[in-house]
Every structure is written in C-alpha cells, then in structure tokens.
Amino acid sequence: MNKRPWIDTGLALIAVLCATIVAGCSSDGGSSNNTPEPTPTAALTLRYPQFPPMPEPPDDPANPSSMVKLELGTYLFFDPRLSTSGRTACNNCHVFNTSFQDNLVKPRPDTSQGDDFFTLKRNTESLFNIVYREDFFRDGKVTELAPSLTEPWVEDNQQLGKTHELAAEHLTEILRGIDGYKKLFRDAYGLDVDTAEPHEVFETAGRAFAVWVRQVVSRNSPFDRWNAGDDTAIDESAQRGAALFAGKAGCFVCHTGPNFTDNKFHNISSAVLLEDGSRDDEGRSVVTGLEADRGKFQTPSLRHAARTTPYFHDGSRATLLDVIKHFDSGAGSDPNHDPVLGRPLGLTSDEMLDLISFIRALRGESVVLWGPKTPLYTQAEVDELQRELLPR
Ligand code: HEC
Ligand code: HEC
Known part of the structure; x- marks a missing residue:
C-alpha cells in the first residue's frame, strides 16, 4: 500500500482491519509513525497504571466481522439516499476525515429535511x-x-x-429498490430484504454499521508510548500535564481508564440554567426521569479530543482552553453539580497549557477507512464513492 497524504486528522485505520479482516492485505501503509508498539510486558510497568492502553477493539461473537459486512456498513454510512431528503448521509455530520464529527459550532442547520432547515439540539x-x-x-x-x-x-x-416502525418501513422500502443492497444483505447476513420484516432489515443494518464502526478506533497515542516507558514520546509540558490531570486538577476522577472516561454521567454545570430553575437540556434525566440526573451528561473520551472542537453536549466551549477554564473556575454554577466540583482549582496559565499538551498527546495513531475499491483517504474519494460506487 503506497503512502498517500492524509487529508487532515491523520486517521489511519487500515492496519487494524488488514490484520483482522482483509486476509493478505499489507498493513504497513498509512501509519503516521514507525514507533514500535509497547511490548505486552510493558503494561506491568506503566507510569500511570490507571490509564492503560486501549485494548484491541472487541469483536462480537454474535456478529463477527467479515469483508462483506464491512462493505455493507461502509455503503450505508456514506449513502445520502437513506434519509428523508435524500441528501444526508451519516458522514455529513460524522465526517470521516475530521475525527468522525463536524467541528461545527451550534446551531448547525440540519439538511436532512429538504429545504425545511431546523437546528439540531446537540x-x-x-x-x-x-x-x-x-x-x-x-x-x-x-x-x-x-x-x-x-x-x-x-x-x-x-x-x-x-417511530422505529416507520423508519424501518421506509428504510426497507428504499433498500428494496436497490438491487446492490439486496445482494449485500443476502451475502452478509443471509437476509432477503424483499421478504424480511422491516424491523429485521433495520436491525441488520445496525449490525453492519457495528462492523463498520469497529474500524473507528483511537489508540496507540504518544502518551501510551511514554506511559509504557518511551521517555521521548511526549514533551515535558505534556508530562507535567499528565501529573496535573492525575493529581491537582482532579480530571482523573471522571476521565479514567483506557478510554479516559468512567462511562458514567455527571453534572459539570455545562447546561444553561433557565429562570425557572430548569435547564435548556436536562441530559441524563430525560432518559431516567430522575431528579438527581438533571443536567448530567456522559463523560466523553478524551482520546482524540484535541481534534473534536467545539466541546460539551451543546458545543458551547470553542477550545480546550475554554474547557479547562470552566473546570478551573470550579464548574459549580449548577445547583446539581457533581460533589467533586465546586472548588476553584487554582491552575496557573502555564498549567493550563500543560493540560492541553497532555490532551494533545492522547491523540491516537492514524486510521484509514476501508473503502470499496481503494482505502478512503480524501474527500474526493468519498465524492467518487457517493457518485459512482454506491449500490445500484
Ligand atoms: C445532522 C447531523 C447528524 C447526522 C446526519 C448523523 N448524526 Fe449521529 N449524531 C449527531 C449528533 C448531534 C449526536 C449527539 C446526539 C445526542 O447525544 O443526543 C450524534 C450521536 C451519534 C451517536 C452516539 C455516539 C456516542 O458516543 O454515544 C451515534 C452512534 C451516531 N450518532 C451514529 C450516526 C449514524 C450511524 C448516522 C447515520 C445513520 C448518524 N449518526 C447521522 C449528528 C448526526
Ligand atoms: C465530575 C466529573 C468530571 C471531572 C472531574 C472532569 N470532567 Fe471533563 N467532562 C465531564 C463530563 C460529564 C463532560 C461532558 C459535558 C457535556 O457534555 O456537557 C466533560 C467534558 C470534557 C471535555 C470536552 C470533551 C468533548 O468531547 O466535548 C474535556 C476536554 C474535558 N472534559 C477535560 C477535562 C479536564 C482537563 C478535567 C480536569 C481539569 C476534567 N475534564 C474534569 C466530566 C468531568
């Protein structure tokens, strides 16, 4: 595989796939650096054992990866025909070459409903x-x-x-009109789209997406290499940032483990308080109905966060510095704020920059998406895929 320029974020994912799915495909291309992977024994001597390396992406025994499932998932992800307007693909917002999000500050127009634009809430x-x-x-x-x-x-x-029922019906209707998809569903899952129940088609599409999204992993960052013993993998500022993160700044309380998240929900005073005491977005309590969950949001992973501006559920913080200032101030303006918050951190401006260096050092190895003919590297190739290669 020849080296071709990345478009921007240096996503390089093909190596993982080559290893796991595409038998015989060379896996030397695409990687943005030549640093060897930490040896398995290195895990025993991590500088910060609470932040271990990301494991291999788990395969699902009930939905094992295969080339044809990956192909189906890829087409579904990039196919604008699978929306009301016929103009919106997943990739419109989860843009493959900007860390699978869109870097747009809210409010962003939603183009899925034809010319009837409205704004997404999150x-x-x-x-x-x-x-x-x-x-x-x-x-x-x-x-x-x-x-x-x-x-x-x-x-x-x-x-x-x-509703799920209506969405499944419409999806099935669209897919029944596209022979290429009928073949892919048959080959990948043995499903006959013409005779299957719409909910089966809908669920099977989800399983193909799940195979596709196994490519989308951020791991083997410079921090991981330094954590495993490579002294020169990150600079001193990032090293000081790691110590702040795991100490004085208290970030580790929620951003911990290999993915830098406890996978829990916290109120960090990120929602806007309204005059009547409610919030513009009540977060977790929308799902649970619990008073205690008001204003809580899931702790995001910080791997790749350096690239996913803007921040928070509503995109209200434009930069990492804005986020860190938010925590530095105590993040206690919401009456339901997490008990670990509420006290100013007293970070100096140098310390804030160190924290930013640390978060930058969490950015994983480049990934390259598998594409139907070539690996996808550029927007031009996505355009070509959408124009010419999608199933007909
Ligand atoms: C118009 C923009 C837009 C499009 C198109 C879009 N998404 Fe999203 N996606 C979002 C937003 C905004 C959120 C956050 C919503 C929330 O948390 O309530 C999100 C969240 C998600 C999540 C949850 C991620 C997590 O970390 O929990 C998944 C999974 C997802 N989208 C997959 C898809 C797939 C697959 C498609 C195509 C079928 C798609 N999205 C199309 C904007 C979009
Ligand atoms: C009490 C738990 C908690 C602590 C402590 C905490 N965070 Fe967070 N962090 C969260 C939650 C929850 C969010 C998501 C908020 C939202 O979506 O509105 C978040 C969001 C972020 C984001 C934005 C990520 C994104 O993709 O939007 C960054 C960056 C971040 N935190 C860094 C830090 C740093 C640096 C510290 C230490 C100074 C820290 N966090 C301390 C829970 C915490």
Whole structure:
C-alpha cells in the first residue's frame, strides 16, 4: 500500500482491519509513525497504571466481522439516499476525515429535511471508540451498539420516520429498490430484504454499521508510548500535564481508564440554567426521569479530543482552553453539580497549557477507512464513492 497524504486528522485505520479482516492485505501503509508498539510486558510497568492502553477493539461473537459486512456498513454510512431528503448521509455530520464529527459550532442547520432547515439540539459526537462503550448518546438513551447506529434514522438528523416502525418501513422500502443492497444483505447476513420484516432489515443494518464502526478506533497515542516507558514520546509540558490531570486538577476522577472516561454521567454545570430553575437540556434525566440526573451528561473520551472542537453536549466551549477554564473556575454554577466540583482549582496559565499538551498527546495513531475499491483517504474519494460506487 503506497503512502498517500492524509487529508487532515491523520486517521489511519487500515492496519487494524488488514490484520483482522482483509486476509493478505499489507498493513504497513498509512501509519503516521514507525514507533514500535509497547511490548505486552510493558503494561506491568506503566507510569500511570490507571490509564492503560486501549485494548484491541472487541469483536462480537454474535456478529463477527467479515469483508462483506464491512462493505455493507461502509455503503450505508456514506449513502445520502437513506434519509428523508435524500441528501444526508451519516458522514455529513460524522465526517470521516475530521475525527468522525463536524467541528461545527451550534446551531448547525440540519439538511436532512429538504429545504425545511431546523437546528439540531446537540453537538455531534465523534464516533471514535464507541465500540468500547456501553451507553450511547450524551444522555445514554441507547444501551447497545447496533441500535445506537440506526437511531439517527428515527431522529431529526436523518429521519426516515418518527417511530422505529416507520423508519424501518421506509428504510426497507428504499433498500428494496436497490438491487446492490439486496445482494449485500443476502451475502452478509443471509437476509432477503424483499421478504424480511422491516424491523429485521433495520436491525441488520445496525449490525453492519457495528462492523463498520469497529474500524473507528483511537489508540496507540504518544502518551501510551511514554506511559509504557518511551521517555521521548511526549514533551515535558505534556508530562507535567499528565501529573496535573492525575493529581491537582482532579480530571482523573471522571476521565479514567483506557478510554479516559468512567462511562458514567455527571453534572459539570455545562447546561444553561433557565429562570425557572430548569435547564435548556436536562441530559441524563430525560432518559431516567430522575431528579438527581438533571443536567448530567456522559463523560466523553478524551482520546482524540484535541481534534473534536467545539466541546460539551451543546458545543458551547470553542477550545480546550475554554474547557479547562470552566473546570478551573470550579464548574459549580449548577445547583446539581457533581460533589467533586465546586472548588476553584487554582491552575496557573502555564498549567493550563500543560493540560492541553497532555490532551494533545492522547491523540491516537492514524486510521484509514476501508473503502470499496481503494482505502478512503480524501474527500474526493468519498465524492467518487457517493457518485459512482454506491449500490445500484
Ligand atoms: C445532522 C447531523 C447528524 C447526522 C446526519 C448523523 N448524526 Fe449521529 N449524531 C449527531 C449528533 C448531534 C449526536 C449527539 C446526539 C445526542 O447525544 O443526543 C450524534 C450521536 C451519534 C451517536 C452516539 C455516539 C456516542 O458516543 O454515544 C451515534 C452512534 C451516531 N450518532 C451514529 C450516526 C449514524 C450511524 C448516522 C447515520 C445513520 C448518524 N449518526 C447521522 C449528528 C448526526
Ligand atoms: C465530575 C466529573 C468530571 C471531572 C472531574 C472532569 N470532567 Fe471533563 N467532562 C465531564 C463530563 C460529564 C463532560 C461532558 C459535558 C457535556 O457534555 O456537557 C466533560 C467534558 C470534557 C471535555 C470536552 C470533551 C468533548 O468531547 O466535548 C474535556 C476536554 C474535558 N472534559 C477535560 C477535562 C479536564 C482537563 C478535567 C480536569 C481539569 C476534567 N475534564 C474534569 C466530566 C468531568
């Protein structure tokens, strides 16, 4: 595989796939650095054992990866025909070359409903490392991977229907008109789209997405290499940042483990308080109905966070410095704030910059998406895929 320029974020994922799926495909291309992987024994002597390396993405024994499932998942992800307007693909917001999100500050127009624009309530999440999650969406409203990936078809962003039943019917109707998809569903899952129940088609599409999203992992960052003993992998500022993160600044309380998240929900005073005491977005309590969950949002992974501006559920913080200043001030303006917050951290401006260096050092190895003919590297190749290669 020849080296070709990345478009921007240096996503390089093909190596993982080559190793796990594409028998015989060379896996030397695409990687942005030549640093060897930490040896397995290095894990025993990590500088910060609470932040171990990301494990291999888990395969699902009930939905094992295969080339044809990956192909199906890829087409579904990039296919704008699978939306009400016929113009919105997942990739419109989870843009593959900007860390699978859109870097747009809210309010962003939603183009899925033809010319009837309206605004999405929340900030697009990166899809990096969602294969490792148990709760999906900022309020955790979906608790399984495959259904989380079809949920957008029921939502304002891609809306094929206002209920799961309607969305499944519309999706099935569209797919029945495209022979290429009928063949892919048959080859990948033995499913006959013409005779299957719409809910089966819908669920199977979710499973194909789940195979696709296993590519989207952020791991093997410079921090991981330094943590495993490579002294020169990150600079001194990032090293000081790691110590602050794991100490004085208290970030580790919520951002911990290999994915720098406890996978829980916290109120960090990030929602806007309204005059009547409610919030513009009540977060987790929308799902649980619990008073105690008001204003809580899921702790995001910080791997790749250096690239996923803007921040928080509503995109209200433009930069990492804005986020750190928020925590530095105590983050206690919400009456329901997490008990670990509320006390100013007293960070100096140098310390804030060190924390930023640390978060930058968490950015994982480049990944390259598998594409139907070539690996996808550039927007031009996505355009070509959408124009010429999608199933007909
Ligand atoms: C118009 C923009 C837009 C489009 C199109 C879109 N999404 Fe999203 N996506 C979002 C936003 C905004 C969120 C956060 C919503 C929330 O938390 O309530 C999100 C969240 C998600 C999540 C949850 C991630 C996590 O970390 O929990 C998944 C999974 C997802 N989208 C997959 C998809 C897939 C698959 C498609 C195509 C079928 C798609 N999205 C289309 C904007 C979009
Ligand atoms: C009490 C738990 C908690 C602590 C402590 C905490 N965070 Fe967070 N952090 C969260 C939650 C929850 C969010 C998501 C808020 C939202 O979506 O509105 C978040 C969001 C972020 C984001 C934005 C990520 C994104 O993709 O939007 C960054 C960056 C971040 N935190 C860094 C830090 C740093 C640095 C510290 C230490 C100074 C810290 N956090 C301390 C819980 C915490």
